Amino acid sequence: MYISCSAEQRTLEIPDKGEMKIAGYWSPQLGLYSQPVLLQWEAGKVSSLQPLEDYKTIYKGREEWHAYFLLPGWIDSHVHLSLDSLDFFQCLENWNQPALIEKNVKLYLQSYLDNGIIAIRDGGDLPGFAWQAKNKVKEGLWQGPEVVSVHEAVGRAGMYGRFLGRGFPDLSKWRKNEKDFFAQGLDQLKVIVTGLIRFDDFHKVGPSQWTVKELKELVKTAHDRGILVMAHASGEEGISLAIEANVDSIEHGYYMTTDQLELMREKGIAWVPTVAPIGNILKYPSNRYSAHEIDTLKRILDRQLETICKAYSLGVRLGVGTDAGAYQVPHGESLSDELDWMIKAGIPKLEVYRRATSENAQILGRPELGRLDVGTPMNQLQLVKEL
Numbered sequence: 309m310y311i312s313c314s315a316e317q318r319t320l321e322i323p324d325k326g327e328m329k330i331a332g333y334w335s336p337q338l339g340l341y342s343q344p345v346l347l348q349w350e351a352g353k354v355s356s357l358q359p360l361e362d363y364k365t366i367y368k369g370r371e372e373w374h375a376y377f378l379l380p381g382w383i384d385s386h387v388h389l390s391l392d393s394l395d396f397f398q399c400l401e402n403w404n405q406p407a408l409i410e411k412n413v414k415l416y417l418q419s420y421l422d423n424g425i426i427a428i429r430d431g432g433d434l435p436g437f438a439w440q441a442k443n444k445v446k447e448g449l450w451q452g453p454e455v456v457s458v459h460e461a462v463g464r465a466g467m468y469g470r471f472l473g474r475g476f477p478d479l480s481k482w483r484k485n486e487k488d489f490f491a492q493g494l495d496q497l498k499v500i501v502t503g504l505i506r507f508d509d510f511h512k513v514g515p516s517q518w519t520v521k522e523l524k525e526l527v528k529t530a531h532d533r534g535i536l537v538m539a540h541a542s543g544e545e546g547i548s549l550a551i552e553a554n555v556d557s558i559e560h561g562y563y564m565t566t567d568q569l570e571l572m573r574e575k576g577i578a579w580v581p582t583v584a585p586i587g588n589i590l591k592y593p594s595n596r597y598s599a600h601e602i603d604t605l606k607r608i609l610d611r612q613l614e615t616i617c618k619a620y621s622l623g624v625r626l627g628v629g630t631d632a633g634a635y636q637v638p639h640g641e642s643l644s645d646e647l648d649w650m651i652k653a654g655i656p657k658l659e660v661y662r663r664a665t666s667e668n669a670q671i672l673g674r675p676e677l678g679r680l681d682v683g684t685p686m687n688q689l690q691l692v693k694e695l
């Protein structure tokens with residue numbers, strides 16, 4: 309078996325049973341402990357975490373991990389495995405060469421593990437590349453994090469999102485196909501509520517795709533089957549639609565208002581604010597955008613960080629998702645950018661870590677992940693260099 313070692317940016321082969329000295333640990337369950345600890349595991353699961361200070365002189369065991377802290381593996385709650393973070397339009401053309409995409413996806417999956425990420429939630433692609441990846445990992449054919457996949461997103465045909473799913477022109481067409489849609493398999497239902505934000509026009513968002521009544525019906529078809537609903541929504545109008553329709557998480561959510569945050573807290577709706585696709589363009593400058601666009605992006609970023617801080621202080625459920633696959637948001641590596649953005653927004657570091665582990669596990673509908681305690685499988689954990 310293996311354990312993710314973000315400290316060395318790789319996975320380490322480990323036996324099913326062993327012991328190691330580590331520098332300490334942190335988890336939402338056990339809190340922070342930053343003194344030397346003897347970690348022991350059996351049958352691939354943590355069996356004890358014992359402070360070493362009591363018998364420092366007699367410990368003669370293995371020391372290779374003595375500088376590393378043990379943490380629950382990270383979870384990235386918003387990615388697109390089918391996109392390459394380089395060139396969106398070229399990538400869509402590459403979709404005609406499934407073997408190439410498959411090769412890339414396998415590399416991305418490894419990159420997640422190398423960066424300490426043990427589960428991801430994929431926001432969909434029309435050909436089903438991420439759904440395929442999910443099944444390959446599950447069957448043990450590919451090495452990778454656990455993939456929670458929406459398979460194909462539901463949007464209004466002819467509006468934003470044709471690469472995410474086939475789209476439905478109206479609800480009657482949806483009703484006719486509903487059974488087959490669920491039968492093709494999905495872990496969560498993704499609904500596209502609005503179009504994209506614009507990098508050249510502050511406050512402007514692509515139009516809403518559904519009425520409240522329509523969106524409520526879409527959400528109910530999933531909830532009746534016990535399936536969570538993630539909603540791609542930005543702008544005041546679209547976010548209100550999503551809240552009223554009782555979705556489980558709002559993705560992106562640019563231009564969210566304080567009133568909306570309060571409603572989300574009341575309803576227990578999570579927010580995955582995906583800062584990296586905006587922030588990383590500014591963090592890693594290129595000549596791709598005009599001065600006006602850069603200026604607009606700065607305003608959007610500031611506004612988003614401010615709102616994240618408000619959400620935190622109001623007690624809104626917050627997830628950590630990168631939108632990896634977007635330009636400048638590489639699979640695996642970009643989670644550390646997203647963590648940094650959340651810290652920059654004013655959330656204490658360990659509170660950000662809690663959101664990137666246990667809260668994200670809730671958002672994925674996999675509450676058994678994002679934990680470290682006696683009994684946790686070693687391949688759901690990671691080793692980091694510092695806390």
Ligand SMILES: [Zn+2]
Nearest residue numbers: 386388431631
């Ligand atoms: Zn996305």
